[in-house]
Amino acid sequence: MDFDFTKQQKLARKIARNFAEKELEPFAQERDEKAEFPVEAVKKIAELGFMGITIPKEYGGCGLDTVTYVLIVEELARYCASTAIIVAVHNSVAAYPVYLLGTEAQKKKYLFDLASGKKLGAFALTEANAGSDPASIRTTAELKGENHVLNGVKTFITSGGTSDIVIVMASTDRSKRGRGITAFIVEKGIKGFTVGKKENKIGIRASDTCELIFENCVVPSENILGKPGGGLFAALKALSYGRIGVAAQALGVARCAMEECIKYSRERKQFGKQISDFQAIQWMIADMATEIEAARLLTLKAAGIKDEDRPFSAEDSMAKLYASEVAMRAATKAVQIHGGYGCMKDYKVERCFRDAKVIEIYEGTSEIQRLIIARSLLK
Amino acid sequence: MKGLKIIVAVKQVPGTDEVRTDPKTNSLIRQGVPGILNPEDRNAVEAALCLKEKHGAAVTALTMGPPEAGDVLEEVFAMGVDKGILLTDMAFAGSDTLITAFILSRAIIKSGRFDLILCGRHAIDGETAQVGPQIAGFMDLPQVTYAEEIVLEKGFITVRRDLEDCQEWVKVKLPAVVTVTSRINRPRYPSLYNVQTACDGSLLTTWGAEDLKVPASMLGLDASPTVIKKIFEPDHKKRGEIIPGDEKEMAASLIEKLKGVNVI
Amino acid sequence: MITLIPENCNACRQCTYACLYGGIVLEGKTPVRTDSCTGCDACIDICKTGAIVSSGQNIRLGHDIAEYKGVWVIAEQRQGHILPVALELLGKARELADIRETGVTAVLLGDGVDKSGDLLIKHGADRVFIASAPFLGSYRTSPFVRIISGVIKEHRPEIVLFGATAMGRDLAPRLANSLRTGLTADCTQLEMSADDGVLLQTKPAFGGNIMAAITAANHRPQMATVRPGVMQPVCSPSRKGDTVFLDVREEHSDTIVSILKTVKKKQSRATLEKADIIISGGRGLGDSKGFKLLKDLAAVFSGQIGASRAAVDMGLIDHDHQVGQTGRTVRPCLYIACGISGAVQHLAGMQSSDIIVAINKDPKAPIFQVADFGLVGDLNRIIPEIIEQLK
Structure with missing residues (x-):
């Protein structure tokens, strides 16, 4: 087994780290506090190719592999978890399905703009009554001539307000439940498509999470992504990739928590010595490091499987489940190590703590990941 | 007129100014300190790329160091540099600024025609600011140091120099050597789009002492006039007095103490 | 051969x-x-x-080191005025020359500097070479290298010192090339070994975190640029010496670089280096509100404003006010550091101040290691209190 990264992977990681450290970190706290979308940072990051990391060059992407994608998202999340998820969502569940399932015409029309970051992508599956159970969505798409007419409300859509292109899941045949779901490429600004309320979240606050409302929204049927009734298939492909991105994001948050603790425990003195001299603190940091390393290996393995185009036996879910829970544990310990300061907004671990909680929930809760993993073993 | 050709000399330096020395061996602790592109060399690369965008130019980056120093070339490729030359050879090790400049100038001559050589003002490790002028010295070229703006027109450049008490505009005929300060520009970030090409080896040339046709006796530590006798950490003054009390008391006793030592 | x-x-x-x-x-x-x-x-x-x-013969032609004698200072002038660093260097040169029982020579190039020999002699020179001509009025690399390298080759000094100024650091490397000798940049300490004349040249590196002691034992002259403000000038009004005028003329190669114009900068940095009292602010100021407090404090002390790199990076103040390795080296009677943690690169620029006061909320901040008086607490509360009481 080769545990060394290639030159490309190392260079891409360096590029991401350098950018995130200089352009994301200085503003991350303020944007978190104001729940402000990083408009400028996303514009800059797009120019540097971060919006089409694994999309081949012929479609305007960078042509890098999924392992590189993981390294990049981890670095971004180390400095700003919100920007990391904007990038991850765009790459994995917006651009990627268009690349995977889109027709040449759709790729020409949408993929170039997505991969180059000219347009921001989002993915709309979740509804108020259909989160963990996607087959029960109520948004409908009714065929009328050469168009489909969409009706329904999507909730908790990452980048919902700021995105230009949304992959929307709607039921074209409710009697078929899951097999009646179709994916549509929907452009922002068309009639009948409005953005509802912006959620005020506990964490990942600089990414905008919105309600999307479709009221007799007419979408050309040529915008069906993949086959009619193949929406769930598209969603599962996209979400599998999405889980790898979220796992990478969790790694970044966990690392941030750990690195802050290493720094703080060397500075903070109690009883006349640095608190890093106390075994209680040392053990917490040792556990964080070990778990982060394990989570990273799991995430990289999932990325490697995707790169080799081998079927997952739930490694993607394992990565998301484990990495997000590692992030939560690391952030919890980090706040504990920081004591009173850890509860203050001036310290990064406070943000890590809130961000980690969100990561455990979105892109499939821990419970859903366990369900998927169990199914793969018990089916 | 043939296209403009620009050479940028860059250096990989330890990535932190929190370097420590090993008191036993009297040497730098480099372990765990990642190498980075010297900050003002990044400005030099940016200056070259700006000239390229404005006037059209081929930009070649040149670096000397251990094989790992090739990393900084990959990074400048990702910024948009066209070609790179890595000078690596055990025989180069320990070269001081004079010998380093000699080796770099040999490589520049070997690489063919050029119009402009750009360097960062100084590297953050040795902080000598000598290699740029010494390259100019070996090649008998005019030099302009402390550049904060470079304007190219018809075989000449006009450079604004940032000096202690003034700014100075000078005009120089090309070819010339220019060293730039961090005030000249804000370097672009390397792009992910270029990562594939940057790393596939297609832009990189590696030369050793033999390629430069220079005998080992003229290279490295033995040929260098200057030798580092020892390195050590500076000792700072002893800890002074912490003034106790609340804000009011602190302010009062500070003023009293300053009066006591006659500074106010 | x-x-x-x-x-x-x-x-x-x-x-x-x-x-x-x-x-x-x-x-x-x-x-x-x-x-x-x-x-x-x-x-x-x-x-x-x-x-x-x-030729089939092998020879080894070494420098005859013993032939090189005397300590030289390349003096810098602006508009005919000798820079303080030249006088500081002469103080050090005198000390080194006395150890070696040899003489001190100053070299001065400029326009209308015929009368400046006296000042250099009073500060330690036994002999002054002066080249005074209109084309030497402003420093340009080529003529200065040509003239100085000529006179060095002729007289073979053992040591040549330059100020580590923009001019010195432009000129000295070219001379080192032309003389094929070693050069140490930006020295803060020079020590002479009396018997073999080897100069131990100590310079900061890595932003002042590391000091390196460098020699060029087998090459002459031994050359160093020396940081302004580090050495002490010594003036003896009764000292006598010779002034030798060099016959110089402009050559075609001198005009390769032409100076189009120069514009004086605002005086801020010059006054910072001359200031008796500097009130300096860092990251701990937080924002422009904290900076206003700093200004108020500077006003009651009649001091100048300094800043750490962090404050400059935050955009609170122009780079010209930056104190430290990448900014100014200052040596006021009183230096008050507000909200400056005291990174080594900052300390490098201010630690030789006579009295250092540090105000910082973090008792572990390294600034307290160099401070004479430390005030641990919130500067937003301490500074107004000091202002109030001083008024």
């Missing part, structure tokens, strides 16, 4: 580039071996036309 066959030479100059020591030059189209040739034979491989062949 080489033998030259001039009829084979196509004047491609490659050999002159190859030679590290200036041991081969072209006179017209004829290659000529100079006294500087060390017999390393590097040029033989370079020559494509067979104009340079091996």
Whole structure:
């Protein structure tokens, strides 16, 4: 087994780290506090190719592999978890399905703009009554001539307000439940498509999470992504990739928590010595490091499987489940190590703590990941 | 007129100014300190790329160091540099600024025609600011140091120099050597789009002492006039007095103490 | 050792580039071996036309180190005024020369500087070389290198010192090339070994985190640029010495670089270095509100404003106010550091201040290691209190 990264992977990681450290970190706290979308940072990051990391060059992407994608998202999340998820969502569940399932015409029309970051992508599956159970969505798409007419409300859509292109899941045949779901490429600004309320979240606050409302929204049927009734298939492909991105994001948050603790425990003195001299603190940091390393290996393995185009036996879910829970544990310990300061907004671990909680929930809760993993073993 | 050709000399330096020395061996602790592109060399690369965008130019980056120093070339490729030359050879090790400049100038001559050589003002490790002028010295070229703006027109450049008490505009005929300060520009970030090409080896040339046709006796530590006798950490003054009390008391006793030592 | 066959030479100059020591030059189209040739034979491989062949003899031509005597200072002037650093260097040169029982020479190039020899002599020079001509009024690399290298080659000093100013750091490396000798940049300490005349030159590196002690034991002259403000000038009004005027004229090569114009900067940085009291702020100021507090404090002390790199990076103040390794080196009577943690690069620029006061909320901040008086607490509350009480 080769545990060394290639030159490309190392260079891409360096590029991401350098950018995130200089352009994301200085503003991350303020944007978190104001729940402000990083408009400028996303514009800059797009120019540097971060919006089409694994999309081949012929479609305007960078042509890098999924392992590189993981390294990049981890670095971004180390400095700003919100920007990391904007990038991850765009790459994995917006651009990627268009690349995977889109027709040449759709790729020409949408993929170039997505991969180059000219347009921001989002993915709309979740509804108020259909989160963990996607087959029960109520948004409908009714065929009328050469168009489909969409009706329904999507909730908790990452980048919902700021995105230009949304992959929307709607039921074209409710009697078929899951097999009646179709994916549509929907452009922002068309009639009948409005953005509802912006959620005020506990964490990942600089990414905008919105309600999307479709009221007799007419979408050309040529915008069906993949086959009619193949929406769930598209969603599962996209979400599998999405889980790898979220796992990478969790790694970044966990690392941030750990690195802050290493720094703080060397500075903070109690009883006349640095608190890093106390075994209680040392053990917490040792556990964080070990778990982060394990989570990273799991995430990289999932990325490697995707790169080799081998079927997952739930490694993607394992990565998301484990990495997000590692992030939560690391952030919890980090706040504990920081004591009173850890509860203050001036310290990064406070943000890590809130961000980690969100990561455990979105892109499939821990419970859903366990369900998927169990199914793969018990089916 | 043939296209403009620009050479940028860059250096990989330890990535932190929190370097420590090993008191036993009297040497730098480099372990765990990642190498980075010297900050003002990044400005030099940016200056070259700006000239390229404005006037059209081929930009070649040149670096000397251990094989790992090739990393900084990959990074400048990702910024948009066209070609790179890595000078690596055990025989180069320990070269001081004079010998380093000699080796770099040999490589520049070997690489063919050029119009402009750009360097960062100084590297953050040795902080000598000598290699740029010494390259100019070996090649008998005019030099302009402390550049904060470079304007190219018809075989000449006009450079604004940032000096202690003034700014100075000078005009120089090309070819010339220019060293730039961090005030000249804000370097672009390397792009992910270029990562594939940057790393596939297609832009990189590696030369050793033999390629430069220079005998080992003229290279490295033995040929260098200057030798580092020892390195050590500076000792700072002893800890002074912490003034106790609340804000009011602190302010009062500070003023009293300053009066006591006659500074106010 | 080489033998030259001039009829084979196509004047491609490659050999002159190859030679590290200036041991081969072209006179017209004829290659000529100079006294500087060390017999390393590097040029033989370079020559494509067979104009340079091996003579079969091996020689080793070393510098005769004993021939080099005296300590020299290259004095810098602006608009005819000698810079303080030249006088500081003379103070050090005098000390070094006395150890070696030799003389101090100052070299001054400029326009209308005929009368400046006296000042240099009073500060320690036994002899002053002056080149005074309109084309030397503003520093340009080429004529200065040509003239100074000529006079150094003729008189062979053991040590040559320059101010580590923009001029010194532009000029000295070119001279080191031309003299094929060693050069140490930005020294803060010079120590002489009395018996062999080896100069131990100490300079900061890595932003002042590390000090390096450097020698050039086998090369002469030993050259160093020395940081302004570090050495102490010594003035003896009764000292006598000789002034020698150099006969200089402009050459064509001098005009390759032409100065179009110069614009004086605002006085801020000059006054910072001369200031008796500096009130300096860092990251701990937080924002422009904290900065206003700093200004108010500076006003009651009649001090100048300084800043750490962090404050400059935050955009609170212009780079000209930055104190530290990458900014100014200051030495006021009183330095008050507000909200500055005291990174080594900052300390490097201010730690020789007479009295240092630190105000910082973090009792572990390294600034307290160099401070004479430390105030631990919130500067937003302490500073107004000081202002109030001083008023």
